Every structure is written in structure tokens, then in C-alpha cells.
Amino acid sequence: GNSVTQMEGPVTLSEEAFLTINCTYTATGYPSLFWYVQYPGEGLQLLLKATKADDKGSNKGFEATYRKETTSFHLEKGSVQVSDSAVYFCALCKTAGNKLTFGGGTRVLVKP
């Protein structure tokens, strides 16, 4: 079946540091890949997505590139802010009907 594996947290960084969160997936065919973010006390929000190999999704300074050869979709940001403190979820969508499969989430804490 489909599965998503992402690095465990928490990840603690200083402001302006570089952030990478690794994500790999297992799926047949060509899934769409996503990063969702959950700020404290809130629901998940779509951060970025990529629908085919070599696509790069980007939003709010975050980027992730769909790498089919390594089945990966790592999230990066060059200079984090305190407001980026949240839990980040990698996910894939394979079947019709928008049914998402999530990774376990990575908590990121950015300190001033």
C-alpha cells in the first residue's frame, strides 16, 4: 500500500537557520505529493504541492522538489522565522477522491 515516511522531530533551530525536513514515499505509479503545515491549536493547511516528477512546489519561502528516482519530497527553507514553528506533514494522494496518506509529522521549533 501507500506510505509516507518523514524524519522525526522535534527539530529545534535558531532564527535565520536553514531547514530541511526529509520525506520519502512508497506508492505505485505517480502520486501527487504535498506538504501540509499545522500551527499550534489549528487545523492543517496546504503549504505546497507537486503533481509530477521534477516539479518544484514553493510557497512562503518553502520549497520541495518531486524526485521520482529517490521517491522523495524533502522540504527546505533557507531562513526560518519564529513564526515557522509548527508541525509539518508530508502526504501523498494516489486514488481518486482526494484521499491523502500522511507521514507522522515533524515538529519544528524556531527560537529567536
Added chain:
Amino acid sequence: NAGVMQNPRHLVRRRGQEARLRCSPMKGHSHVYWYRQLPEEGLKFMVYLQKENIIDESGMPKERFSAEFPKEGPSILRIQQVVRGDSAAYFCASSPSAPPNTGELFFGEGSRLTVL
């Protein structure tokens, strides 16, 4: 411009009681999804519904759990005879009426169930 509305935000039940969680999708959305987030874990798919139909319930426990999305009113996730292991955050999400395989879901803030 209301988003996905869930209530209650917090619910406390004793073992053996029933829990009912409600979800009103975004305006214009007729597809609803329920996910469960256990402590320190990711979200697990439970059920996908359209109006008056269950499309995919492959993630629902076979007993005690049920979901509906009536023609009028919110979607309801019902848990009968709750046990401590049901303690979790339950998230509802919705998507527009005609999904291609976009995967973009709009999530509510969740309902946090605590079973004593």
C-alpha cells in the same frame, strides 16, 4: 468566508459513553473526510463521504464507529461506547464538489476527544 467548522472543539467522555463530533464543510463543498490523529502520531484516514453516501470507509474501525453526511446539516462522526484508546484529535476536511486528484483538502481545527 467561513472555513470548515468543527464542534465541539473539546469533548470529555467517560468510558462507555457516546461521542458525537460534527463537521460543517466549506461553502460549496460536498465532499467530507474524517481523519484521526493519535497523540504524537500522524493523521490516519477514517472515512470519505459525499452527501448521503459513504464513498470510502476503509479506515474506520469495524465496531462502535459510524459516520454520516445527511442531505441537510453537518457531517457527524459517532463513536459508541468510547474507550480510552479513542482519545485523539479528530479532524474533518472538505473538498470542492468535483474532485480531480488534486489532494487539496481544507481542514477544520479539530475536535479533541478525551476519554476518562
